[in-house]
Amino acid sequence: MIPFAGWEMPVQYKGLVEEHRAVRSAAGLFDLSHMGEIFITGPGAAAALDYALITAPGKLAVGRAHYSMICDVSGGILDDLIVYRLGDSRYMVVPNASNAAEVSAALSERLAGFDAELDDATMRTSLVAIQGPRAVEILQPFVDVDLSTIRYYSGTEMRACGVPAVLARTGYTGEDGFELFVSWDDALRVWDTLLEGGADRGLIPAGLGARDTLRLEAGMPLYGQELSRETTPFEAGLGRLVSFAKPGDFVGRDALEKAKDHPRKALVGLKLSGPRVARIGYHVYLPAAAEPCGTVTSGTASPTLGFGIAMGYVPADRNAVGGELEVSIRDQRASAQVVPMPFYKRSN
Amino acid sequence: MDIPDNLKYSSEHEWLAANGKSAKVGITGYAAEQIGDIVFVELPKVGSMVTAGVSFGVIEAVKSVSELFAPVSGKVTAINERVAKEPELVTAAPYGDGWLIEIEMSDAGESAALKDAAGYRDLIAGLQ
Numbered sequence: 001m002i003p004f005a006g007w008e009m010p011v012q013y014k015g016l017v018e019e020h021r022a023v024r025s026a027a028g029l030f031d032l033s034h035m036g037e038i039f040i041t042g043p044g045a046a047a048a049l050d051y052a053l054i055t056a057p058g059k060l061a062v063g064r065a066h067y068s069m070i071c072d073v074s075g076g077i078l079d080d081l082i083v084y085r086l087g088d089s090r091y092m093v094v095p096n097a098s099n100a101a102e103v104s105a106a107l108s109e110r111l112a113g114f115d116a117e118l119d120d121a122t123m124r125t126s127l128v129a130i131q132g133p134r135a136v137e138i139l140q141p142f143v144d145v146d147l148s149t150i151r152y153y154s155g156t157e158m159r160a161c162g163v164p165a166v167l168a169r170t171g172y173t174g175e176d177g178f179e180l181f182v183s184w185d186d187a188l189r190v191w192d193t194l195l196e197g198g199a200d201r202g203l204i205p206a207g208l209g210a211r212d213t214l215r216l217e218a219g220m221p222l223y224g225q226e227l228s229r230e231t232t233p234f235e236a237g238l239g240r241l242v243s244f245a246k247p248g249d250f251v252g253r254d255a256l257e258k259a260k261d262h263p264r265k266a267l268v269g270l271k272l273s274g275p276r277v278a279r280i281g282y283h284v285y286l287p288a289a290a291e292p293c294g295t296v297t298s299g300t301a302s303p304t305l306g307f308g309i310a311m312g313y314v315p316a317d318r319n320a321v322g323g324e325l326e327v328s329i330r331d332q333r334a335s336a337q338v339v340p341m342p343f344y345k346r347s348n
Numbered sequence: 349m350d351i352p353d354n355l356k357y358s359s360e361h362e363w364l365a366a367n368g369k370s371a372k373v374g375i376t377g378y379a380a381e382q383i384g385d386i387v388f389v390e391l392p393k394v395g396s397m398v399t400a401g402v403s404f405g406v407i408e409a410v411k412s413v414s415e416l417f418a419p420v421s422g423k424v425t426a427i428n429e430r431v432a433k434e435p436e437l438v439t440a441a442p443y444g445d446g447w448l449i450e451i452e453m454s455d456a457g458e459s460a461a462l463k464d465a466a467g468y469r470d471l472i473a474g475l476q
Contacts, residue, residue, distance in 0.1 A: 016410050017385040209384075209411050275388040277408045301387040301410050330406065 002208070005098035007034040010207040019210035020303045023173050026202025027132030029195055030211060036100025037125040037181060038093045038107060044115030045089050047248070052110035053083065054233060054256065056246040060085040065155045065170060069233055069241055070095075070103055075255035076229035077236070079103050080221065082170055084155035089116075092155065092166060092181070094127075096223045110251060126187030130194055130203070131177030131214075133346070138198035139178055143167065152176070161186075161193040172211060174218025175346055213300050216309065219269060219341030225280060225297040226267055226311055232259045235313070237267045237341075265294070266319035269341035270327070272308030274334050277301050278327040284312050285326040285333065293318065296327060302343060309343045310336065349472065350377045352443055356459055357468035358419035360401075363443065366459050373419060374447040375407070375438065378472050385410045386435045391427045391449055398424060398451060400458050405448070407438065416448065420458040426450035 001008050010031065012019060022028050040049060046058035055068040065084040069077055079099040084092040095103040104120040111118055130139055136147045142161045150156070155168035163186035171177040182190050195203065212222070221227050221236055233239050233256070242256055272278055278299035283292035299310035314325065323338040355363045361379035365372040380386070388408040398404040398418040405416040427449050431437050438446035453459060463471065 011411075012384065015384060020410075213410060275408070276390070277387065277413065279413065301408065303385070303410060 004208065005034060007097060009034060012207040012209045013205040016207070016209040016213065017303045019204060019206035020213050022202055022204045023132045023175055023206055023210060023214055024304055025133070027130055027134045027138055027177070027198055028206030028210065029191065029198070029203055030129040030131065030206050031191065032129050032179070033126040033184070033187060034097035035127050036095040036097060036103060036120070036122040037127070038095065038104055039119040039121055040091045040093060040107065040111070040116055041089060041119065042114070042116035043089050045091050048111045048114035048116040049083065049091060050246055050248060051114070051250050052107055054242045054250065054252060055083070056243040057083045057085065057091060058246070062087055063154050063156050065153045065168060067241065069238070070106060071233070071252035071256065072229060073252055073255060075232045075252045075259045077227045077231055077233060078106060078229065079223055080227055084166065084168060086155065086157055086166065099223060124184050125181055126184050127179055127181050128187060128190050128194065129171055129177060129179045130198070131171045131173040132175050134198070134201045134203070135175070135177040138194065138201050138203055141197060142193060161190045163189060165190070172220055173214040174220070174342060174344055213303055216298050216300055216311070217302055217304055217342065217344035219343060221267070221311070222298060232256065232263070234260055235263045235265050235267065263316040265313040266316045267297070267311060268314055268319050268338045269343060270310040270312060270325065270336040271339045272310060272327065272334055272336050275308070276329045276334050277308050278310040278329060278334065278336065283328045284314055284336070285328065286318070287324055287326055292328070304344050311341070350443070351465045351469055353465045355443070356419070356462035356464065358417065358462055359471060360417040362417060362419045364419045364459060364462060366453070369453050369456070370425065371420060371451050371453050371459060372447050373449050373451060374442055375416070376468070377442045380439045380442045380446070383407055383409045383412070383414055386438050389431045389435045389438060389448065391432070392424050394424050394427055396424050398422060418451070419462055420451060420453050421455055422451040422453040424449050425452050
């Protein structure tokens, strides 16, 4: 167990790589109760979120979800989050644990003038995620709905494992899977029910360590590493999220319109040659250059691919796939090639 | 926890098996378990000098990188080439096929100052 954003979190249960492989080949169960859950409700909820976030939640169909960001007026990223439209005038926003309080405060401020109310349910809501190719068959007996009819990136209020839940087909692993938002009091029941129900199908508990290597293989950014206030969505390779087409103003619009064509840096995926592992904070160089041109933001030895992978920021004109770079690992240069992300994509 | 009685131990979780002036060195089962899934072991060159308490190599795991600290000073007379190709040996057999380097000790007093198995057991008990 380690402290993480004020929570005590399991880094690993049986072992990081075993848990990682279980998620890729069968299924893993994650306790993500640290994540934030903020409900926005009211006739003005859609318009309020259109103003508060860079995407257009107002255009989401009921029952659907999308990946979004909340930016500051300068276009810097305050957090990345998932927005679920649970009803015509009811949304759930899921920020990172480390930013939940800040996001809640920023949303409250941005809701002023809209007919919408904010309810920060973080401290009474748990999140249990089941992720992996066998997630559907393991979860199916414990819900009334036919899971094959639930689309990726959707979220609906229903009963699951005998308790009220928001059941969402989302995740942070690059695999198919579900996330169950339930009350704190019901979380243990959900955890035990799924773990027991999935044991003979290879389901095992998975910790923060596997969550990090899985999301990295899937090319998903992590706030505090790839994303920060000093980074715009364009620099993070997520400019497609910014909805300039939506009517009305939104926080950060002016700055993002200016930043769109002037990225100061670019996030790239790197494939390392050799067995040494590039890690957060290591410097990136143009071949044989004396001075660094960028920084590694995440890196690991990929359990699925068998070689070293990393994400990092480089000068904006050095992001072309195939480009050769170097990473300094303990005073020795390792060559690294810019490769497309995700590093890993599931086959189905 | 496997802590063989016939070995000496450093507080940085390396073991040492002395045979006259020669000593084999590896990491303890406790260390291997803490480090987790090992993907790469970087060892010094044969003939190089190592100094007690100073880093002589690193172990890369999926999640982290850990330095290896020499339990004694001396000259490296052999390295375990097998762990370069099969780093998982360090986890599977930390006291056997997963040994790391062999040192020709320059100061016998250094090995005498290391912990015995009981002392190392106490150290680990204090960490858990």
